[in-house]
Amino acid sequence: MKENILIIGGGIAGLEAAAQLLKLGYNPIIVEKSDHLGGHVAEWNRLFPDMTPAEDVVSRLIAGAGEANIFLNTGISFVNRLKDSYNIMLSNGISVITRILLFATGFTLFDAAKKEEYGYGVYNQVMTNMDLERWFNTGNDERIPEEGPKTMGFVHCVGSRDEKARNPQCSKVCCITAVKQAIEMKQKFPDAMIYCFYMDLRMFGKKYEDFYISAQRDYGIRFIRGRVSEVSENIEGRLVVKAEDTLSGKPVKVTMDLLVLMAGIVCNPDTCRTAGLVSLPVDSDGFLKSRDNIADITESPKEGIFYAGTCTGPKTVPETLAEARSAALAIHNYIQGLK
Amino acid sequence: MIYQGKQKIWADYQKEIPDDHWFYVRSCIRQNFFPGAEKMFLEICRNVLHKDFYETENHTTCGGIAYHCDTIPQETVMTIVARQFALMTEAGYENYVASCITSFGNYIEILETWNEFPELETRIREMLWKACRREFKKPKYVAHASDLIYKYRNLIAEKARYRLINRNTGEPLKVVEHIGCHYSKMFPSKGVGGAEYPYVLCGMIESWGGNVIDYPERRHCCGYGFRQYHVKANRGYSISNTHKKFESMEPYHPDMIITNCPGCPYFMDRWQYAIAEMEGKTYGENGYGIPVFTYEEVAGLVLGYDPWDLGLQLHQVAVEPLLDKIGIEYDPAAKYEGLDHKDLLRPELPGVLRCC
Amino acid sequence: MMDFGFKISPSSAINLDNADLSLYDELCKAEPDICKCMACGSCSAACPANRFSGMSVRKLIIDLQRGKKKEAVKMLSDCMLCGKCTMVCPRGINTRHLILSICKLYKED
Known part of the structure; x- marks a missing residue:
């Protein structure tokens, strides 16, 4: 037997x-x-x-x-x-x-609503990496307008490298996932302005760095080194996203139609x-x-x-x-x- | 905006607030800025709702302003606070309610510090004993006075004469709520609704008929910021922050602002005058400003108290257009009349900001 | 207007909604490699003018990307076109050529 x-x-x-x-x-x-x-x-x-x-x-x-x-x-x-x-x-x-x-x-995906300042579940235009993949699969999500977002952003390290969220570890896959998803969005909506807010870009795997260079050079995705501090909604229902552009040493503010939170891997x-x-x-x-x-x-x-x-x-x-x-x-x- | 999303967060941040028997401590500055506010709080709690609120003339400042301006060490602040707790213990109370946001933050911070470092609490007890031979028990519950008005908001609404509704259009008033930084930013779990989406004032506005406005700079500081204002060289930072908030709320055309901090209503009110003088810009209708109130003043207004008994003549921004909107009766001639009906003379009117 | 002895200071925040990137977009067409900059700073570290004038290709590129034309153009006048930055750039950006292209595009300002 x-x-x-x-x-x-x-x-x-x-x-x-x-x-x-x-x-x-x-x-x-x-x-x-x-x-x-x-x-x-x-x-x-x-x-x-x-x-x-x-x-x-x-x-x-x-x-x-x-x-x-x-x-x-x-x-x-x-x-x-x-x-x-x-x-x-x-x-x-x-x-x-x-x-x-x-x-x-x-694993389970970090519950992005725990980062209250990003307003997942409070502001209409905030979604997670998982929601976006689901939209790639089904095409159904009210948060994404048919004509596509004019401006959108990806927030890296949501619930990762975050002692307060009790997850000090790096989730490893979010950097490359964000770059992948940013490229996919740019392929669908070539006129969209796409930002990635990152602390470090951890491009450790095979061909990851090529992906990153291609996102910069071929797709014009804008990378801003700084963690998003706060999201709010303006009178038109668009998102106001604040971060520090740590490379300029200045606070930065941008209005967006869609924000994707890269929820991390937790136990x-x-x-x-x-x-x-x-x-x-x-x-x-x-x-x-x-x-x-x-x-x-x-x-x-x-x-x-x-x-x-x-x-x-x-x-x-x-x-x-x-x-x-x-x-x-x-x-x-x-x-x-x-x- | 997904209202249910906020409700979910509010449900996570509910704090226990006992219904009755409170030891009340006043703020250092509110009686000068908003002389009717604290009086109205006690009036509502004691005479309208028949609750037991005790206060003693022996209490002092909590030391919060000096602490936040970096002029006294933390041990001194702790000993001052220990003395306040001793007064509460001597009066036989266990629930401690502060009128001031910074005091509230100060009490919470000190109690949490003592939890983490019990040896510090022991030292403060010794210092208090040496200084004035007093002993204290730590309060069972610490609340800010706005927590209590929040708790009583529906009782107040039942007895209200007016609602936060525009009587000409029947539409709810558009109300901006502004929370003092020290209410829940240091300890989100100690504030009703937490720190990102506090509910304490929203709850009052909803229950009294108004509509809450959530604008992009809602969480931003009022501009006071202690050292930002107290040091004259920094005063530009103070007004710049206030300016930022008004620019952000302007497109929503708010009818009024409600606050729960001593500094916030003062600076949001007075800086509207300074901004008008510096930039020629006003934010209300027809050249007026947006009136700014404490929550006690608003509670007093909806309960039908005379606006001049609430001390609203001390506001820089004229409140009359709002009173007219709600339909609150008042005697314009009595605005600058003393309690003995003596004429207190009229203040000079500003050049740009329209006032009454 | 009344003088209180203090002023409303303009916000130091970069507002990306208002950043005018039309020239930068044109520059990207002429010099697509500019987008590859990852702000490592080796150009600035190698720059002989850096310690005297604060010249930095890294900062120059960031300024252009944030629509801060004036600051960028001002910095250009400190470059001596020695080409050391080109030698050290790990992403192979021809920074010397890039600087010349920037001069051409932005010279009207």
Whole structure:
């Protein structure tokens, strides 16, 4: 009989790990709390740096994990530690006995309404990166006028690098996402004036810097180094955005028709709850704590419990996929070692 | 503007305000600037709503202005405040309400500091004992007087003779609300509605019939800013900030401004005169300014008190056009009459800003 | 008008709504690389005139982007066209050529 491996989370990390574990001859069981697979990526439109449709990536991953047992709309009710395995009761009444648990629980997007000064949910023309991707997918959003915005802006680091929001970490993907989305908006609305308000531009990944240069040179996107301090609405219902142009050393003010808040990656509160069931430690950044942040990022300090993807911190799609494969191999090696 | 979005934030910032039994402390400057305001607060609380408000002539300044102007050390301010708390304790009260925003901010800041550094509280207790042989209990609740008028806003509305409605058009008045910086910017959770979208004055305006205006520079400082004004060389900064606010609210044509701070109404009122003299510009209708009120004055007006008993003749910007708009009765001839009906003489009228 | 001994000071804030960027847009057509500036400051650090006159190509570009023509043109008069800034620019902006183009476009002012 094939060995059961319980994967918590049916996002891209869970799917890719399942595909690899199937190939290695195991029986992965994916438990997904929502009604769809692919997690956040499934709700995205296109992915940097090659503008790959997110849908293609997700459907390939779902096809790869096709043989796995998948439970949607299902959570973990409780976990009993047996002598050398875990008895896991799922919210659908099924119980699973397994020696291996893989956390692929992902992240949640920072709730942009918490940054009250930006007026998300208060001013009509303020949206998040997620809302914009949804609009790319559906074309439905009252905040975006048909003729497009005359002037619009992207606010980097919303809820990231922000001690007051209790997220001192960098969310890693927002800089490049903002540049990607700015280019996409400029492609749709060539006459729009587009600003990016940034503190640093962290263009660490493959072709990211090319993207940035292209945004500057080919698309004329204006980059202003300074964090937006305050947003308000004028009598015409347009947004008044204030920041400091730190390169000029002067305050700057601009009126806009649309403002996109780059909500960051924060630890998923459900992850912490589930991690609590098996007493997993949480790192100082609020994400799950690995056995070692350099050499054993996919291993928890507990026997038989592994991690993949953003449950241990912000990651890009390729990083998450690489980690999922690495976790699958680590699990395989662990099981081999038990025999 | 999504009103429900603001309501959601307001729901997050509700503070507990006991209904009755308060120890009231006055402001250093409000009785000179707006002589009817504090009197009206006690009048409404005691005689209209029959609540228990105690005040003692022994209390002093809270030291806030000196503290914010950097002229006395924090320990001195804390000892002054400790003495005020001792007076409250001796009078048998646990709820402490301040008339002044800076005092309110000062009390909250000191109590929070003592929470973080209990050894400092111990030292202040010793200093107070050495200085005047007094002891104190910390108040259970600290409120600003506008919190209480906010709490009583619907009771006041039930008894009101007038509403904030233009009687000729039937339309609600367009009201600008301005919150003192020290009300909730330091400790957002201590103010009704928080710091970005405070509700304390909005709630009064809504319940008394007016429409709140949210304009781009709503959160901006009134311009007083203590050292900005007190040092003459900096006074240009003070008026520049006030000017910025008026320029920002101008397109909305506000009928009136309501404030909850000692400095804000004073500077927003008087600087309209100075701006008119410097720039030749006025912001109200027909050459008048936009009248600026304290929340107590507005409460008094809607309850039907005589505008001259509220001290409105001390405002720089004429209030008469607004009184006419609401339909409040007043005797123009009595404006500069003393309590004994003696003629107090009329002030000289400014050259640009139209006044009555 | 009355003199109180103090004045309403004009706002120091840059209002991007009113910034006149027509010349800058024209400049971008002639010198598209100007948009690639990431304000690293190596041009200013290498500039021999910088420490004497405050000449800085970085500041010059920012001023143009914010519509502050006067400040930009004034700064140009301090450039000696030595070309050191071109040598150090990591984004390969031909700053020397750029300065000449700016002179051509903005000279009427």
